[in-house]
Amino acid sequence: xxxxxxxxxxxxxxxxxxxxxxxxxxxxxxxxxxxxxxxxxxxxxxxxxxxxxxxxxxxxxxxxxxxxxxxxxxxxxxxxxxxxxxxxxxxxxxxxxxxxxxxxxxxxxxxxxxxxxxxxxxxxxxxxxxxxxxxxxxxxxxxxxxxxxxxxxxxxxxxxxxxxxxxxxxxxxxxxxxxxxxxxxxxxxxxxxxxxxxxxxxxxxxxxxxxxxxxxxxxxxxxxxxxxxxxxxxxxxxxxxxxxxxxxxxxxxxxxxxxxxxxxxxxxxxxxxxxxxxxxxxxxxxxxxxxxxxxxxxxxxxxxxxxxxxxxxxxxxxxxxxxxxxxxxxxxxxxxxxxxxxxxxxxxxxxxxxxxxxxxxxxxxxxxxxxxxxxxxxxxxxxxxxxxxxxxxxxxxxxxxxxxxxxxxxxxxxxxxxxxxxxxxxxxxxxxxxxxxxxxxxxxxxxxxxxxxxxxxxxxxxxxxxxxxxxxxxxxxxxxxxxxxxxxxxxxxxxxxxxxxxxxxxxxxxxxxxxxxxxxxxxxxxxxxxxxxxxxxxxxxxxxxxxxxxxxxxxxxxxxxxxxxxxxxxxxxxxxxxxxxxxxxxxxxxxxxxxxxxxxxxxxxxxxxxxxxxxxxxxxxxxxxxx
Ligand code: FEO
Ligand code: CA
Ligand code: CA
Ligand code: CA
Numbered sequence: 001x002x003x004x005x006x007x008x009x010x011x012x013x014x015x016x017x018x019x020x021x022x023x024x025x026x027x028x029x030x031x032x033x034x035x036x037x038x039x040x041x042x043x044x045x046x047x048x049x050x051x052x053x054x055x056x057x058x059x060x061x062x063x064x065x066x067x068x069x070x071x072x073x074x075x076x077x078x079x080x081x082x083x084x085x086x087x088x089x090x091x092x093x094x095x096x097x098x099x100x101x102x103x104x105x106x107x108x109x110x111x112x113x114x115x116x117x118x119x120x121x122x123x124x125x126x127x128x129x130x131x132x133x134x135x136x137x138x139x140x141x142x143x144x145x146x147x148x149x150x151x152x153x154x155x156x157x158x159x160x161x162x163x164x165x166x167x168x169x170x171x172x173x174x175x176x177x178x179x180x181x182x183x184x185x186x187x188x189x190x191x192x193x194x195x196x197x198x199x200x201x202x203x204x205x206x207x208x209x210x211x212x213x214x215x216x217x218x219x220x221x222x223x224x225x226x227x228x229x230x231x232x233x234x235x236x237x238x239x240x241x242x243x244x245x246x247x248x249x250x251x252x253x254x255x256x257x258x259x260x261x262x263x264x265x266x267x268x269x270x271x272x273x274x275x276x277x278x279x280x281x282x283x284x285x286x287x288x289x290x291x292x293x294x295x296x297x298x299x300x301x302x303x304x305x306x307x308x309x310x311x312x313x314x315x316x317x318x319x320x321x322x323x324x325x326x327x328x329x330x331x332x333x334x335x336x337x338x339x340x341x342x343x344x345x346x347x348x349x350x351x352x353x354x355x356x357x358x359x360x361x362x363x364x365x366x367x368x369x370x371x372x373x374x375x376x377x378x379x380x381x382x383x384x385x386x387x388x389x390x391x392x393x394x395x396x397x398x399x400x401x402x403x404x405x406x407x408x409x410x411x412x413x414x415x416x417x418x419x420x421x422x423x424x425x426x427x428x429x430x431x432x433x434x435x436x437x438x439x440x441x442x443x444x445x446x447x448x449x450x451x452x453x454x455x456x457x458x459x460x461x462x463x464x465x466x467x468x469x470x471x472x473x474x475x476x477x478x479x480x481x482x483x484x485x486x487x488x489x490x491x492x493x494x495x496x497x498x499x500x501x502x503x504x505x506x507x508x509x510x511x512x513x514x515x516x517x518x519x520x521x522x523x524x525x526x527x528x529x530x531x532x533x534x535x536x537x538x539x540x541x542x543x544x545x546x547x548x549x550x551x552x553x554x555x556x557x558x559x560x561x562x563x564x565x566x567x568x569x570x571x572x573x574x575x576x577x578x579x580x581x582x583x584x585x586x587x588x589x590x591x592x593x594x595x596x597x598x599x600x601x602x603x604x605x606x607x608x609x610x611x612x613x614x615x616x617x618x619x620x621x622x623x624x625x626x627x
Contacts, residue, residue, distance in 0.1 A: 009511025018532030019551035026596025056103035062125035067093025072191030092188035124155030165275035192285030202282035208233030296457035300388025339436035411440020444501035578610035
């Protein structure tokens, strides 16, 4: 293994141009690098055939093929030097485009198409987690289709509910009267991984799958706080799969919104929903172990004006004893962050009986505090943030970085557009700007960072600053009267280098380079005319210098990044190329089957459905990616 640099590994590549109109329908990387497709939605993970993309996906095919809409991922290397050439790639499949899954042609909108349970089962199977053995043979990475480790976890895979909320009345349903077993995990956005070898998968916009056929359905305050509505996001599962009709199964939604722990090296392992980590729209789960072997998990709730959390385990980690650490996330204290104007901050404990978390205020016990994490955080006075997305910890200092992707519901000039899911609760309020969220109508987003006191994850005090305010130096757009000058210039931001906006994925490599992935509209129009489509940037956390490393196909986002231990192979996720739910699913992008990054699975087919894919990036001279 190469030596670990204690400070920053230099950024050695030359930045590439933005993907502006007319956009390139493929992934671009700097000179001296190669990006090649490794796996795409529908590619077989067994010796059974690939999905034939000309038709609809069905449940049986999806259960042995790679899931839709790849998101957070981690590479679990085989032990020793072999780990740079072989390991388990574990990746989330966040959601799906129903029209693509069910092959609903443009002439028929999905919203009015005839729908069957088989169609919904195929969609549910497209969700979840993929565990895939990959290895490098003759210089090329490939799926080991004969590996017994290859596994799909889906929206119907049996999962265990554990921790303080397991067995609570609010978790019980007709099919699970004990409140301890749930079918499936949904909307698995980003992720985390533990030093004891497990993968954490985070349930984000799970509310969108629920709805009700009952005209009389009206969400409770609790349901509204989590964005449950009569029609959800339009998936229509509740029309044919009764489990997703909220009025019939009022507690089923309470069984989603958790962090799920999975042992990828045990194909028979039952995924566990760790309720001690709270219930919200989990983006990612960054695990940090401090010098005293105390374990924390830093987590964001991705919605406008939601919160940042930290879970601290009750027990210390035992080094080299994976089995005894397996339940470390079972018990501990969940905190929520308050960012103060003087650059300090406090972690507020969400402990039943304290800080107003009492029966009079609707919290009968600790389980209810966790099932209603958002309401508990409202009660203790946390700071509403500009959509907390991924969290990354510096590999040497454990300084924590958090992307705040955007927020058009802050300050005096917010737009009237709704959350895409129509969520109410804190998500519908319009707080004033504050020191940690200093821009009204924050279109381009920012990255904040903090340091827990004394480097101890148990500390309830921290210091924070803003790493960068994103923007477009060439924009003519100006902020309205609600803007308070803070030394940055409105929409132009203060990036030292190449411009970008809507930061989302965030990851430190082992030499301390900060990799930033974006999720904006991705069509290179309007606010994005100069910035172009979505990107992955590489930043030096000390100087703040930022260079554009990768651009992605039209209407895709870049999400998920990890390398082999030697840093010489990088895996990057490209999600929803051509995203286009209700119109012609082939008009925006034909990637990757257009062959742009070397995918040959469907070479020769005339019409290509765009497919989320994971690409492999290597440096042509065999060096560390980014160096
Ligand atoms: Fe699934 Fe907040 O991104
Ligand atoms: Ca995201
Ligand atoms: Ca997204
Ligand atoms: Ca996003």
